Amino acid sequence: MDHNDSFREFMAAHQRSLMRTAYLLTGDAHLAEDLLQSVLIKVLGRWPELAHVASPQAYARKALVNQYISWRRRLVRTTELPSAEPPERSHSSEESTIVRLAMRQALAQLPPRQRAVIVLRYYEDLTEHETAKLLNCSIGTVKSQAHHALARLRALAPELAPKFAEMEDLKGAHR
Structure with a gap:
């Protein structure tokens, strides 16, 4: 081949x-x-x-x-433009669509490094070690970036606080 x-x-x-x-x-x-x-x-x-x-x-x-x-x-x-109307989507649940939109808008407001940590840790399901290796930083940096990013996300989208707590609980058990 x-x-x-x-x-x-x-x-x-x-x-x-x-x-x-x-x-x-x-x-x-x-x-x-x-x-x-x-x-x-x-x-x-x-x-x-x-x-x-x-x-x-x-x-x-x-x-x-x-x-x-x-x-x-x-x-x-920034290339992201705020919009009064969310883009049309063909997802089955209106509630999950609203959560996804709120999450995406909150993620867009994070600094690039914090956003990368959240995406890698919680969406790509990488370990702290794998995330640190990808970002060429220490595990402590990954932990602090995740902590600060989740705190910022809670402030930006308080309605998603249960989702962020769920993310932390899940990762806390699977470090």
Whole structure:
């Protein structure tokens, strides 16, 4: 099997998960696509060496987070526009849609590093150790960033406080 075939297999297996991570980081489908595309170009360039590592998905996920943080640092102004009306969605439960929208709006207001920690820890279900490794920081930094981010999220969206408590309880039991 040549490198192009193995990269295609990698993409077939992990593109959806990587796109979800990109979307959760950016909060915008188009930006997420751009982010993922720019990262996949880098991954493809390094594929001959990455094809033989234990987890090329971990490399791609780390590249997503690093590229996202880099983009956020360069932005002079935000690309997210407040809207009086939520975008139309075809989800089954109106309540879950409202929760998702409130969560997305609150996440968008976090600094990039805190947002990355929340996405990796609670949406990607990574351990503190895995998150620290991806973000190239200490476990203590991950813990403090998560703590500060959850406190900020509680202040931004008090109606979601039970959801944040549930997230902390779940992770507290599975460190």
